[in-house]
Amino acid sequence: MKLNIVTYPDKILRQKSNEVEKFDEELHELLDAMYPFMMQTNGIGLAAIQVAHPKRVLIINIPDEEDEQSDENLIEMINPVITEKNGITTYQEGCLSVPTFYEDIERFEEVRVNYQDRFGNTKTLEANGLLSIAIQHEMDHLEGILFIDKLSYSRRKKFEKEYKKYQKELKLKK
Numbered sequence: 001m002k003l004n005i006v007t008y009p010d011k012i013l014r015q016k017s018n019e020v021e022k023f024d025e026e027l028h029e030l031l032d033a034m035y036p037f038m039m040q041t042n043g044i045g046l047a048a049i050q051v052a053h054p055k056r057v058l059i060i061n062i063p064d065e066e067d068e069q070s071d072e073n074l075i076e077m078i079n080p081v082i083t084e085k086n087g088i089t090t091y092q093e094g095c096l097s098v099p100t101f102y103e104d105i106e107r108f109e110e111v112r113v114n115y116q117d118r119f120g121n122t123k124t125l126e127a128n129g130l131l132s133i134a135i136q137h138e139m140d141h142l143e144g145i146l147f148i149d150k151l152s153y154s155r156r157k158k159f160e161k162e163y164k165k166y167q168k169e170l171k172l173k174k
């Protein structure tokens with residue numbers, strides 16, 4: 001299954017993703033394609049809508065202390081729901097769909113998430129730190145929300161200016 005990243009300002013990213021009902025071979029094919037794709041593009045999180053599949057599916061692989069991403073740390077979340085959240089934390093986020101732009105974003109420090117695995121089994125995960133941030137960032141994608149939507153008006157203006165410059169350079173390079 002060939003995947004391509006959808007980048008801002010593509011309207012696809014603004015779609016709300018649909019619940020997964022069938023935990024079938026097609027879902028497994030998508031998950032099995034998303035993982036290498038995310039690893040090849042230096043991602044640590046990816047929502048299915050970013051590769052044009054409007055399904056409530058996300059994957060995360062947080063690097064370990066040696067900054068290595070191992071297959072054991074891969075988390076696949078289907079139909080995730082946050083049931084508890086507390087604390088506040090700030091982190092400089094980036095997104096494969098908004099290349100070259102990084103900004104400090106406020107998130108909940110801890111979250112408790114109910115979700116299903118690729119076989120439909122219900123799981124509960126309590127997360128903090130980078131994993132908690134990644135879960136919140138990827139779950140926003142399922143609602144069509146991007147991290148740049150959380151910027152103040154002035155920082156959003158700064159982003160739009162920088163991003164237009166980046167897109168122009170991109171066209172020149174082609």
Ligand SMILES: CC(=O)Oc1ccc(/C=C/C(=O)NCCc2ccccc2)cc1OC(C)=O
Nearest residue numbers: 041042043044045093094095096099100134137
């Ligand atoms: C040039 C450029 O844009 O570099 C990148 C930017 C972001 C990313 C990946 C960002 C990512 O995985 N974000 C997941 C959400 C998240 C953000 C902050 C903390 C936890 C989870 C990768 C990049 O590298 C390439 C090759 O595209």
Ligand SMILES: [Co+2]
Nearest residue numbers: 094095096097
């Ligand atoms: Co993202």
